[in-house]
Every structure is written in C-alpha cells, then in structure tokens.
Amino acid sequence: MAIQHSLIFNICFLLLLLPKSIQAESDSNRKVYVVYMGHNARDDASTSSFHLRMLQEVVGRDAKKHMLQRYSKSFHGFSARLTEEEVKKLSGMEGVVSVFPSKSNKLATASSWDFLGFPLTVNRSTTESDIIIGVFDTGIWPESASFTDLGYGPPPAKWKGICEANFTCNNKIIGARYFKADGIYDPKELKSPRDSDGHGTHTASTAAGNVVRNANLLGLQSGIARGGVPRARIAVYKVCWIEGCRSEDVLSAFEAAIADGVDIITVSAGLTSAEELFNDVYAIGSFHAMQKGILTVQSAMNEGPMPQTTGSIAPWILSVGASTKNPDLITPVRLGNGIVVNGVSINPFTLDRMYPLIYAGDVPNITAGFNGSISRFCVPNSLDKNLVKGKIILCDAISTGEPEMLAGAVGSIMTYPGPYFELVRSYTLPVSAVNSEQAIRIARYIQSTRNATAIIMKSEDDNNATRPYVASFSSRGPNPTITSILKPDLTAPGVRILAAWPPVAPITEVEGDRRAVPFNMISGTSMACPHVSGIAAYIKTFNPTWSPAAIKSALMTTASTMSARINTDAEFAYGAGNLNPIKAMKPGLIYDADEVDYVSLLCQEGYSSQHIRSLTGDNSSSCSQIMEQTKDLNYPSFVIPTLRKKVIDSSFNRTVTNVGSATSTYRAFITQPLVSGLRIQVEPNVLRFQHIGQKLSFKVSVQATIQNLDNPIVSGALTWDDGLHQVRSPIVVHVP
Numbered sequence: 001m002a003i004q005h006s007l008i009f010n011i012c013f014l015l016l017l018l019p020k021s022i023q024a025e026s027d028s029n030r031k032v033y034v035v036y037m038g039h040n041a042r043d044d045a046s047t048s049s050f051h052l053r054m055l056q057e058v059v060g061r062d063a064k065k066h067m068l069q070r071y072s073k074s075f076h077g078f079s080a081r082l083t084e085e086e087v088k089k090l091s092g093m094e095g096v097v098s099v100f101p102s103k104s105n106k107l108a109t110a111s112s113w114d115f116l117g118f119p120l121t122v123n124r125s126t127t128e129s130d131i132i133i134g135v136f137d138t139g140i141w142p143e144s145a146s147f148t149d150l151g152y153g154p155p156p157a158k159w160k161g162i163c164e165a166n167f168t169c170n171n172k173i174i175g176a177r178y179f180k181a182d183g184i185y186d187p188k189e190l191k192s193p194r195d196s197d198g199h200g201t202h203t204a205s206t207a208a209g210n211v212v213r214n215a216n217l218l219g220l221q222s223g224i225a226r227g228g229v230p231r232a233r234i235a236v237y238k239v240c241w242i243e244g245c246r247s248e249d250v251l252s253a254f255e256a257a258i259a260d261g262v263d264i265i266t267v268s269a270g271l272t273s274a275e276e277l278f279n280d281v282y283a284i285g286s287f288h289a290m291q292k293g294i295l296t297v298q299s300a301m302n303e304g305p306m307p308q309t310t311g312s313i314a315p316w317i318l319s320v321g322a323s324t325k326n327p328d329l330i331t332p333v334r335l336g337n338g339i340v341v342n343g344v345s346i347n348p349f350t351l352d353r354m355y356p357l358i359y360a361g362d363v364p365n366i367t368a369g370f371n372g373s374i375s376r377f378c379v380p381n382s383l384d385k386n387l388v389k390g391k392i393i394l395c396d397a398i399s400t401g402e403p404e405m406l407a408g409a410v411g412s413i414m415t416y417p418g419p420y421f422e423l424v425r426s427y428t429l430p431v432s433a434v435n436s437e438q439a440i441r442i443a444r445y446i447q448s449t450r451n452a453t454a455i456i457m458k459s460e461d462d463n464n465a466t467r468p469y470v471a472s473f474s475s476r477g478p479n480p481t482i483t484s485i486l487k488p489d490l491t492a493p494g495v496r497i498l499a500a501w502p503p504v505a506p507i508t509e510v511e512g513d514r515r516a517v518p519f520n521m522i523s524g525t526s527m528a529c530p531h532v533s534g535i536a537a538y539i540k541t542f543n544p545t546w547s548p549a550a551i552k553s554a555l556m557t558t559a560s561t562m563s564a565r566i567n568t569d570a571e572f573a574y575g576a577g578n579l580n581p582i583k584a585m586k587p588g589l590i591y592d593a594d595e596v597d598y599v600s601l602l603c604q605e606g607y608s609s610q611h612i613r614s615l616t617g618d619n620s621s622s623c624s625q626i627m628e629q630t631k632d633l634n635y636p637s638f639v640i641p642t643l644r645k646k647v648i649d650s651s652f653n654r655t656v657t658n659v660g661s662a663t664s665t666y667r668a669f670i671t672q673p674l675v676s677g678l679r680i681q682v683e684p685n686v687l688r689f690q691h692i693g694q695k696l697s698f699k700v701s702v703q704a705t706i707q708n709l710d711n712p713i714v715s716g717a718l719t720w721d722d723g724l725h726q727v728r729s730p731i732v733v734h735v736p
C-alpha cells in the first residue's frame with residue numbers, strides 16, 4: 001500500500017532551503033514538535049493549563065496560537081509549532097522527557113487463515129464480543145459487509161469511546177474518531193473517520209471483520225473473508241491521511257484509545273527508520289498502553305530487504321514482518337508457439353483471443369526523442385502509440401501499467417529482477433509479471449518469428465504452494481535502537497491479502513480507474529500486522545487476565561519455524577517464526593514481564609533515573625534500585641551482538657510461568673548453531689511444575705571463540721518440551 005508522501009516532503013524540503021531572512025518574516029521557521037513529558041499524575045484541567053503556561057514561558061503571548069494538541073490522560077505533553085530556539089529551551093525544562101519533530105509516518109484473507117491452520121470452525125469464546133480492537137489507520141468504510149452488526153448486543157459496559165463527526169457507529173464499529181491537529185485537509189479527503197483510501201478498511205476487516213461468504217476481487221480468489229476475531233468490536237482511530245500519519249495525531253490516538261478502553265491496539269503504520277526510543281510516538285504511546293494492560297501490535301514496515309530497516313523497535317510492542325508462500329496465484333502467458341510461461345499478478349481480465357506480441361525496446365517514440373534503451377523499460381511516454389496499439393507488450397521492468405495503457409496496449413508482460421516477486425498488484429489492463437529468465441524466453445520467441453502472438457490469461461490458484469518465507473519488502477532487524485532485543489518478533493501473511501475495501505477507493509492508483517470493489521487484494525507488513533492483532537485478541541478472549549507480554553510470549557514461542565535457507569538473514573527477517581494461531585492458544589509456558597522489567601531494561605540502556613521517573617510517574621525509584629530487582633528483560637527470544645573473533649561469554653536469566661498442565665516436567669532442548677566452537681547451555685535443564693501459575697527460573701549461557709564467523713548471523717534455539725507443548729525461543733549471535 002503506497003500512500004503518497006512525496007508532495008509533503010518536497011514542501012518541507014523547500015521550506016528548509018529558504019534563506020534565513022525570509023523565514024524570520026513568517027511563521028515558516030516554526031515546525032511541529034512533540035513535547036513528551038511522561039506519565040501523568042495530575043488531573044486533566046490542571047495539566048492542560050500547566051502545558052499552556054510552559055509554552056507561554058518560551059513562546060510568549062502567541063502560545064495559544066502555536067499550541068496544536070495537548071495530551072493529559074495516561075501520559076502528558078503537547079504538540080506545538082516551535083522554532084529551534086524554543087525547542088532548546090523546552091528541552092531543558094523540568095519534567096520534559098523529549099522534544100522531537102513531528103514526522104509524516106508511513107502506512108506500511110480469506111485463504112491466509114486457512115493457510116495458517118486456523119479454520120472457520122475453531123472454538124470461540126462466548127466473550128469474544130467483549131473484546132475491542134483499536135485500529136489506528138485511514139479510517140473505515142462502515143457499510144462494508146465485514147462490519148454489519150447483525151446479532152451484536154450493545155457495546156461492552158467498560159467502553160467509553162465516542163463516534164465523531166457525522167459517522168454513525170453500530171454495535172460492530174463502536175467507536176470512530178479522527179485526528180488531524182494541523183487542521184490541513186487535502187480536498188480529496190473526508191473530514192471524518194470514514195475511509196476514502198482503503199487501507200484502514202482492509203486492516204480492520206483482517207483483524208476483526210465479520211464472516212463474509214463468497215468474497216473475491218473481480219472473481220479472483222473467491223472464498224470466505226473473515227477477521228481473526230469475527231465477533232470482536234472495532235474502535236477506529238483515523239490518524240493516517242494522504243500525506244501520511246503525523247506523530248502528534250498518532251499520540252492523540254494512543255491517548256484516546258487507552259482512555260476509551262480498547263483491549264488490543266493494531267497499528268499498520270510506523271517510522272521508516274528507527275528512532276531513539278523517546279522520539280518514537282509508537283514506542284511512547286504503546287508504553288502507556290502496556291501500563292494499562294493493552295498490547296500494541298505494529299507492522300515492522302516495508303523497507304526491506306536491507307538489514308536494520310525496521311522502524312518498530314520497542315520491547316513492549318509486538319513487531320510483525322510479512323510472510324508469503326510461493327506464488328499462490330499465477331497468471332499464465334501462452335505464446336503463439338504453444339509455450340506457457342507462468343507469471344504472477346492479480347489479473348481479473350479475460351482476453352478473447354491471441355494478440356500480436358511486441359518487445360518494448362523495438363517500439364520507442366523516436367519523434368519524442370526516445371530510443372530502445374529507454375523504451376524497453378516502458379518509461380512513461382517513451383512508447384510509440386502507432387506501434388503499440390492493440391498489442392501485448394513485453395517490458396524489461398515492472399511499470400505501473402499506465403505507460404502501456406496510454407500507448408494503447410491490450411496487455412503488458414513485465415519483468416521483475418529477483419527470484420520472487422511479492423509486490424503483485426492490480427492493474428488497469430491485463431498484466432503478468434515474469435522473472436528475467438522467463439522474459440528472455442519470451443524475447444527469443446519474439447525474435448524468432450515475424451508474427452509473434454500471445455494471450456495473458458486470467459489469474460488462477462496454484463495449489464503447489466510451499467513453505468512460507470519472508471517477503472523481500474518486509475523490514476529487517478537487527479534492532480538499530482535497542483540491540484539486546486530481537487526484531488521483528490514474528491511474521492504473518494502479508495502478500496495478496498483479500499479483505500474489505502471501500503467502493504470509493506480505486507483498486508489501482510491510476511487516474512481514471514473507476515472500478516468499485518467490496519474486497520481488494522493488497523500486500524505489505526500492514527496486512528501481516530492485523531493477522532497477529534486478531535490472534536492476540538483471540539488469545540485474550542480465553543485468557544482475559546494475561547498481560548501484554550504474556551500474550552506476546554504465547555504468539556512468539558509457538559510460531560512455526562522458518563527456513564534460513566530461503567531467508568539467509570534468518571531471525572532478522574522472521575523473528576521467532578510464522579504465526580501459528582492454534583498453537584498460540586496453548587503455549588504451555590509464558591515469559592511474562594511488566595513495567596518494572598521494561599524500565600530496568602531502559603536503565604541498562606543508559607536512560608537516566610530522571611527520564612525513567614517521568615516515564616513511569618514513580619518519583620522515588622532510581623535506576624540502581626530498579627536494576628537490583630530485575631536484570632534481564634524476560635523476553636522470549638535471545639540476541640547476542642558480538643565482534644568478529646571476540647570471545648563470547650554471555651548469560652541470560654529467564655523465568656517461565658506455567659499456563660499448561662498443573663503438574664508437568666519440561667526438558668530443555670538446544671538446537672546448536674552450525675558453527676564450531678559455539679556452545680549454548682541451560683541450567684537447570686529440567687523444570688518440574690506442581691501447579692498452574694508457578695514460576696521457575698533458569699539460566700542460558702552462550703560461550704564461544706568464533707574464529708571465523710563467515711555468516712553475519714548464527715542462530716540456534718532453546719525449546720522447553722513437556723511432550724505436549726514446545727516452547728521455542730530463537731538464540732541469535734551476530735556481528736553487527
């Protein structure tokens with residue numbers, strides 16, 4: 001899903017380039033900043049006036065005019081238009097944790113649930129409809145069949161949310177708000193929680209959409225569309241707009257959702273590169289959500305496949321990468337010589353006959369100054385309409401389809417560079433994307449005859465799908481900010497996901513595409529995230545008292561293992577593995593953690609006692625006291641950053657809580673990495689439990705002198721096994 005940011009970024013860029021003298025004459029040297037002040041101990045009204053007084057102190061009389069948003073519920077702070085000098089002054093004021101520029105953050109089914117082994121008929125709790133999922137996204141299309149409230153009772157008693165503007169809630173969508181602190185709306189945008197983009201409708205229905213039979217995209221992948229928890233309620237927080245999702249609005253949504261009483265927050269958006277923890281609104285907001293027992297699930301983002309590209313870094317967030325399997329939808333191209341080439345795309349069109357086939361490199365628009373070395377890539381306006389009209393064209397790149405369509409082509413065969421192509425999408429004309437080997441075969445055929453022809457067939461299911469792997473676009477670890485925490489945490493399906501779509505949102509971004517569809521198939525970690533949110537909610541329906549960390553542990557330790565042969569960046573691509581909903585219901589043991597554990601980690605990461613006090617609102621404890629209580633964060637995965645040729649001697653303390661059988665004996669199984677000289681040990685290696693809720697601790701030690709670490713990542717695993725449950729944690733040693 002691509003939301004357009006370029007326009008806004010260009011405008012900001014121009015402002016930065018203006019000479020100082022011009023800037024000073026207007027307010028254009030003010031930029032939006034978030035002033036974050038941690039946990040809130042005051043009441044609403046006094047906090048608000050306190051913020052204004054603070055701003056007055058640095059800005060003067062115009063303070064009110066420059067104030068955008070005040071946060072005064074579970075945490076406090078404000079956003080305002082500030083100059084650099086004012087930022088400096090505010091940063092030094094007492095109680096201020098961080099001051100950071102607002103950013104324009106990016107937005108990052110049917111068969112996907114069956115593929116995960118989570119059938120329609122799974123056991124469901126009668127309390128599923130008491131669960132409320134908060135969706136931070138582009139809004140929602142309430143008339144979609146995925147959100148009708150047939151058979152729903154009134155909202156759960158704990159619910160305190162509201163429905164804004166002229167948006168009419170029902171008993172399925174029980175809350176709907178929108179946030180745009182700067183008040184600047186694109187004319188194409190709806191000033192309400194209603195979704196004109198499609199992204200938010202899609203993600204909400206993946207997490208908690210009703211069961212809708214016979215859902216399909218223009219006849220493709222027909223099946224049952226449903227969310228992970230189809231009976232759960234949805235609360236909509238629209239924070240993402242055409243320009244992206246602004247920091248101050250995201251923070252407002254966290255504040256509102258925590259106060260409203262949601263159970264799980266799903267955020268298919270985030271920073272495109274990792275930030276320092278207190279400059280990351282997703283990390284800040286989700287910390288305060290965690291304090292109130294709410295788990296935040298976030299997409300790892302779509303900046304892969306390079307290392308350190310994930311923007312989702314906080315240990316209390318569940319960060320989700322996108323997995324897929326080999327093309328489950330193929331689009332065959334039949335050539336005039338009878339050869340069939342299986343490409344990929346989402347192609348609902350049926351061509352009536354064979355058409356002449358040409359190579360884009362042979363048909364440049366010479367009068368416009370193009371030659372074959374440009375037109376072969378189907379660059380906009382580079383094609384000669386007279387030669388392209390009514391034909392199928394072979395391009396040496398992936399295009400939007402628009403240049404071929406504008407030149408009058410009947411269909412387009414595009415070429416993708418890698419071994420797989422995951423960002424398959426819809427086009428306004430018949431398209432099949434082929435790999436370079438296949439493209440060469442087609443090109444040879446074109447050269448071999450005076451009269452080459454082809455037909456692009458409608459996409460069809462490929463039932464020969466193999467094991468899941470991580471999509472190349474999915475953002476990778478290691479964690480750039482907190483190196484001791486492995487990210488992403490796990491993966492879930494994120495390629496060609498079918499889910500609800502607003503009829504007003506075009507299915508391609510091509511101007512003039514007016515096809516209205518109730519369901520659409522799109523790809524991204526944005527689509528993976530709500531799969532996990534849905535299952536997190538599913539777990540919560542059966543275990544209402546579990547902490548966010550417990551739910552997160554259940555999802556991670558039961559994830560299906562993935563192959564490092566396909567993804568050589570291993571855990572930095574897939575974390576603990578691929579979501580396994582049924583196993584996640586019965587984890588056996590959990591790695592629990594609470595606020596103190598997270599704070600202790602922050603102390604070890606070098607955050608000051610003063611910052612920690614602001615964050616938690618506990619004004620007495622110091623880092624040294626907190627670190628005495630807990631040392632290691634009780635995280636369900638292990639990571640050891642090291643140096644080439646360094647002696648490794650690390651140990652980790654962990655504590656597991658029994659949530660499986662009352663009396664059980666777990667044995668530790670170590671999967672040793674395939675590197676000589678690396679030794680992983682567990683002490684004790686047998687845990688005997690006598691009752692549910694019992695906690696037992698153990699120590700994992702990793703020792704090695706790695707002589708020659710060719711591979712930048714070496715992985716093993718610890719699995720606690722009682723014969724019924726396999727509680728698996730990856731152990732990763734890497735050279736950053």
Ligand SMILES: *[C@@H]1O[C@H](CO)[C@@H](O)[C@H](O)[C@H]1NC(C)=O
Binds near residue numbers: 122123
């Ligand atoms: C569903 O619930 C029933 C009754 O509680 C139980 O016997 C059965 O094992 C459950 N099935 C699954 C797949 O969890």
Ligand SMILES: *[C@@H]1O[C@H](CO)[C@@H](O)[C@H](O)[C@H]1NC(C)=O
Binds near residue numbers: 165166190191192194
């Ligand atoms: C009602 O919603 C429409 C969009 O559906 C919007 O254009 C209009 O401004 C809204 N009216 C109010 C009063 O919010």
Ligand SMILES: *[C@@H]1O[C@H](CO)[C@@H](O)[C@H](O)[C@H]1NC(C)=O
Binds near residue numbers: 371
């Ligand atoms: C084609 O055009 C490009 C750019 O206009 C130029 O650099 C290149 O030399 C041209 N190639 C041929 C074969 O004329």
Ligand SMILES: *[C@@H]1O[C@H](CO)[C@@H](O)[C@H](O)[C@H]1NC(C)=O
Binds near residue numbers: 365368381384385386
């Ligand atoms: C070539 O490009 C020019 C300029 O864009 C356009 O006016 C003309 O119609 C094109 N010719 C053909 C044959 O496509």
Ligand SMILES: *[C@@H]1O[C@H](CO)[C@@H](O)[C@H](O)[C@H]1NC(C)=O
Binds near residue numbers: 354
């Ligand atoms: C070229 O192909 C078309 C369509 O398949 C066919 O009708 C025509 O006879 C062919 N011409 C030659 C010279 O092969």
Ligand SMILES: *[C@@H]1O[C@H](CO)[C@@H](O)[C@H](O)[C@H]1NC(C)=O
Binds near residue numbers: 464
């Ligand atoms: C399935 O895929 C495997 C591996 O790519 C291939 O060898 C096999 O021929 C395929 N089977 C079918 C029925 O397409």
Ligand SMILES: *[C@@H]1O[C@H](CO)[C@@H](O)[C@H](O)[C@H]1NC(C)=O
Binds near residue numbers: 617618
């Ligand atoms: C902070 O400390 C002061 C005294 O040092 C105390 O009166 C106040 O209640 C404390 N606040 C909180 C939230 O603990």
Ligand SMILES: *[C@@H]1O[C@H](CO)[C@@H](O)[C@H](O)[C@H]1NC(C)=O
Binds near residue numbers: 631632651652653
């Ligand atoms: C693990 O716990 C033991 C006992 O509580 C403690 O002595 C040791 O220092 C801890 N080790 C680490 C690495 O935290």
